[in-house]
Amino acid sequence: MTNASLVPAVIHEVPLQYYVFFATALFCIGVTGVLIRRNAIIIFMCIELMLNAVNILLTAFAAYRADPNGQVFVFFIMAVAAAEVSVGLGIIVMIYRNFQNTDVNLLNRLKW
Numbered sequence: 001m002t003n004a005s006l007v008p009a010v011i012h013e014v015p016l017q018y019y020v021f022f023a024t025a026l027f028c029i030g031v032t033g034v035l036i037r038r039n040a041i042i043i044f045m046c047i048e049l050m051l052n053a054v055n056i057l058l059t060a061f062a063a064y065r066a067d068p069n070g071q072v073f074v075f076f077i078m079a080v081a082a083a084e085v086s087v088g089l090g091i092i093v094m095i096y097r098n099f100q101n102t103d104v105n106l107l108n109r110l111k112w
Contacts, residue, residue, distance in 0.1 A: 019060035026053035040092050040102040044085065051081045 026049055033046030055074045062070025092102055099106050 016060060016064055019056060023053040023057045023060075026050070026056070038103050038105055040088075040095065040104050043104065044088050044092070048081060048085070051077055 030046040030048075030050035030053065033049070034043050037043055037046065055077055058070040058074050058077075062068060062074075095107070096102055
């Protein structure tokens with residue numbers, strides 16, 4: 001069994017450029033959300049959106065090259081994203097308990 005036979009036939013029906021354009025759009029939406037929004041929960045959601053855009057690209061390139069290394073990187077990115085969410089949500093909950101708001105502009109009070 002060769003590596004080419006491991007790649008699903010459906011992946012090759014969609015051109016690689018479509019995956020690149022889709023991932024680029026997701027990443028740009030995530031960057032825009034991080035820069036514009038002030039709610040900490042939405043900022044974390046936008047960071048997750050950017051990580052998922054990278055995962056889509058890695059998976060698409062790995063499928064087109066018939067190389068599982070990209071999917072291994074996706075696994076590690078998902079593990080880092082899960083750790084980031086757990087720590088981030090813990091911080092957001094503590095901020096909400098103290099300030100009754102999740103606006104990141106209020107975090108300059110933490111300097112004291």
